[in-house]
Amino acid sequence: MTVLDIPELALVALVGISGSGKSTFAGRHFASSQVLSSDAFRAMVADDENDQSASAEAFDALHYVAGKRLRAGRLTVVDATNLQPHARAALVRVAREHDVLPVAIVLDVPEALAWERTEARSDRTFGRQVLARMSRDLRRSYGQLAREGFRKVHVLRGTEEIEAAEIRYERLF
Numbered sequence: 001m002t003v004l005d006i007p008e009l010a011l012v013a014l015v016g017i018s019g020s021g022k023s024t025f026a027g028r029h030f031a032s033s034q035v036l037s038s039d040a041f042r043a044m045v046a047d048d049e050n051d052q053s054a055s056a057e058a059f060d061a062l063h064y065v066a067g068k069r070l071r072a073g074r075l076t077v078v079d080a081t082n083l084q085p086h087a088r089a090a091l092v093r094v095a096r097e098h099d100v101l102p103v104a105i106v107l108d109v110p111e112a113l114a115w116e117r118t119e120a121r122s123d124r125t126f127g128r129q130v131l132a133r134m135s136r137d138l139r140r141s142y143g144q145l146a147r148e149g150f151r152k153v154h155v156l157r158g159t160e161e162i163e164a165a166e167i168r169y170e171r172l173f
């Protein structure tokens, strides 16, 4: 079992390529109301969870809701790839604005496995090259997360480690 220590009030950023199992992990470990997913916010603002042209508006709304939740002292999980420094910077900013610790959980599975899963899905239509680019972004992300301001960076490598992970909440006071 891999125990992931997380402050009981945190902004948790899941980080991983498409098909790495972020939404599955979020569904297993957190209440649905704690999880803000980029897909859901794209659907909210554009009626289409895959409409990438709606991303800016979707993330704007996601950050707004995250801020509302953190202000109320509620743990919040962001289910998005979070592979780009600017995407993560926005999350660190929201967390800091509310005096909440930003935490990253990286899900790292082999790209071939993620592709296999992605190909099997009817709700994902992007090509292999898009996934390859995500993998490059993930590799670059490793050295960045701590210096970007994430107070804890938990890395789960491979499906077994992901399966065996358990969250343990740390009391703040």
Ligand code: ATP
Binding pocket: 016, 017, 018, 019, 020, 021, 022, 023, 024, 025, 080, 081, 117, 118, 121, 124, 159, 163
């Ligand atoms: P995206 O970034 O595209 O939203 P994701 O990281 O959220 O992807 P999931 O939707 O959680 O990935 O998982 C992708 C597919 O892989 C799903 O069909 C899911 O059922 C399957 N999957 C996820 N985790 C596992 C697992 N541990 N074992 C087998 N299949 C899994």
Ligand code: MG
Binding pocket: 022, 023, 024, 079
């Ligand atoms: Mg997902």
